[in-house]
Amino acid sequence: MDFSAFLGLPMQKKDDSTIIRPSDDGLEAEFLSSDDQPMGENEEIVRLEGRDRSKLKFRTHEPKLEERPNQDDVTMEDEWNTPVVAKASVPLHKGFWILIAVILLAGVSWLAYEFSQLKRQEKVEVVRPIQNFTKSEEQSEIELRQTIATIHETVRKFYASSSVSEMLQYVRHPDQVGESMKKHYMDHPLSPSEVIDFKDITPLTIGLNGGFWIVLTKMNTGLEGKLVVEVYSPTDVRVDWETFVCAQPMNWDQFVKSRPAPYRGDFRVYVALDSFYNYEFEDSDKYQSFKLTALNSEEVIHGYVVRGSEAFRVIELSLKQNGNKKVPMLLRLNLQEGLQSKSGVLIEDVVAPRWLIINSREVKK
Numbered sequence: 001m002d003f004s005a006f007l008g009l010p011m012q013k014k015d016d017s018t019i020i021r022p023s024d025d026g027l028e029a030e031f032l033s034s035d036d037q038p039m040g041e042n043e044e045i046v047r048l049e050g051r052d053r054s055k056l057k058f059r060t061h062e063p064k065l066e067e068r069p070n071q072d073d074v075t076m077e078d079e080w081n082t083p084v085v086a087k088a089s090v091p092l093h094k095g096f097w098i099l100i101a102v103i104l105l106a107g108v109s110w111l112a113y114e115f116s117q118l119k120r121q122e123k124v125e126v127v128r129p130i131q132n133f134t135k136s137e138e139q140s141e142i143e144l145r146q147t148i149a150t151i152h153e154t155v156r157k158f159y160a161s162s163s164v165s166e167m168l169q170y171v172r173h174p175d176q177v178g179e180s181m182k183k184h185y186m187d188h189p190l191s192p193s194e195v196i197d198f199k200d201i202t203p204l205t206i207g208l209n210g211g212f213w214i215v216l217t218k219m220n221t222g223l224e225g226k227l228v229v230e231v232y233s234p235t236d237v238r239v240d241w242e243t244f245v246c247a248q249p250m251n252w253d254q255f256v257k258s259r260p261a262p263y264r265g266d267f268r269v270y271v272a273l274d275s276f277y278n279y280e281f282e283d284s285d286k287y288q289s290f291k292l293t294a295l296n297s298e299e300v301i302h303g304y305v306v307r308g309s310e311a312f313r314v315i316e317l318s319l320k321q322n323g324n325k326k327v328p329m330l331l332r333l334n335l336q337e338g339l340q341s342k343s344g345v346l347i348e349d350v351v352a353p354r355w356l357i358i359n360s361r362e363v364k365k
Contacts, residue, residue, distance in 0.1 A: 146234035148201065154237040155195060155215055155227060162192045171241040172230055173357075180247055188245075194220040204228065209358055228356060242268075243355050252294035255335075256301050262337040264348070268355045269294050269303075271315060272326035276302050279341040288312055290347070292331070303333065305347040314350045328355045 154170050161167035164181050167190070168174045171181075197218040204212040211232070217225040228240040241247070248255075249265030274291040281287050287304040305312045311331075318327045330352040333345050352358070 143234045147231055147237070150235055150237045151201060151213060151215060151229060151231070152198060154229065154239065155198075155217065158227070158239045159193045159195055159217075159219070159225065162190060164190070167241070170239050172238040177241055177247070181241060184245060184247065195225070196220050199224070206354070206356070206358060212356070240356060242357065246295045246355065248294070252297050253299050256299040259335060259339075259342075261335045261339060263335040264332065266330055266332050266351045267292075267294070268328065268330055270326045271303070271319070271329050271331070273319060273324060274302060276343075277304075279344065280339060281341060281344045288316075290315065291326075292333075292345075293326075300343075302341075302344050303331065303347040304344060311347055311350045314353055315347075318353050327353075329353055330355055330357070 158167060158170040161170070164178075164185055167181065168178060171177060195217045198215065199218055200214075200216040202214045203210065204214050206212060211230050213229050213231060215225075215227045215229055217227070219225055228243050229237050230240065231237050246268050248267055250260075250263075252267065252269075255263070255265070255267070269292045272291045272293075274289040275284075276289050276291075277284050277287065281289070281302070281304040286307060288307050290303045290305065292301045292303045293299070305315060315329065318329065319325075329350060331347055332349040332351050334348040335345050
């Protein structure tokens with residue numbers, strides 16, 4: 001925006017050019033040629049002889065006419081430089097100073113009050129946890145610290161175990177998983193490792209059961225470990241070995257490829273909706289098809305469950321709650337003898353709606 005917009009109407013500048021008029025009419029002849037001015041018959045030509053300029057004295061600086069200041073013009077800069085005549089000051093009323101003093105006094109008093117309240121609040125907040133800390137809260141704090149310490153100790157000893165008998169001391173349901181552990185470590189020899197850091201310990205609530213924790217660790221091998229532990233008491237913590245190794249009754253790839261019928265086993269699988277039907281399971285009104293996969297495997301098998309059964313309702317609900325995305329489940333699969341379907345298996349039951357078994361009674365025999 002042009003700055004002149006803030007100065008009101010534009011000011012007209014007076015013409016500084018000076019009009020030079022000759023005082024003698026005869027002087028015009030010096031500026032007019034003979035063609036410009038007619039002459040009479042008896043008029044005599046008169047020429048003005050100018051003096052030799054070399055004999056004239058000049059000042060070192062000849063001011064030009066256009067450099068002469070016009071005293072009538074006063075610019076904004078001139079106005080700024082013009083001395084300002086001080087106006088006579090009017091003394092303020094005594095009541096005004098009293099009002100100012102009252103306002104300042106009130107402000108200082110309010111600040112002092114707020115500062116004192118803040119200090120008092122800080123003291124209360126510091127003292128309150130000590131004075132009002134009930135015995136139950138104090139006991140809970142002690143138990144929590146003891147639980148964390150026990151988790152650390154148990155997890156360290158679990159990873160450091162060099163034999164199945166040693167590891168069994170730190171796992172859940174040792175009587176049930178003992179044989180599975182011996183079989184697993186025949187094919188996967190135990191390799192003790194050391195925990196160098198606990199990256200995270202998070203409570204895990206499953207239904208109404210809040211005794212489980214997820215523990216993330218960093219090992220001396222550079223790998224990260226993930227365990228589910230159950231806290232029986234602040235001094236008794238056990239590792240869920242089955243989810244640690246994703247225990248299977250037999251190797252999943254072998255089960256899918258060899259199809260050792262008849263065979264019944266409880267497999268930890270991912271379950272997703274499917275629409276593939278053939279041979280014994282071609283009746284989609286009777287069966288619902290699901291795509292079954294396992295951890296660290298690309299092998300796929302099609303599981304079929306009878307519509308309207310308890311297993312069907314549990315699987316359907318689990319998928320719905322997960323937005324129809326695949327869910328991990330522990331399913332009892334029955335590979336019947338004489339099946340013509342080369343990729344189908346009957347889903348006989350849902351052992352658990354997750355890979356983790358909450359308690360031994362949850363396992364259906």
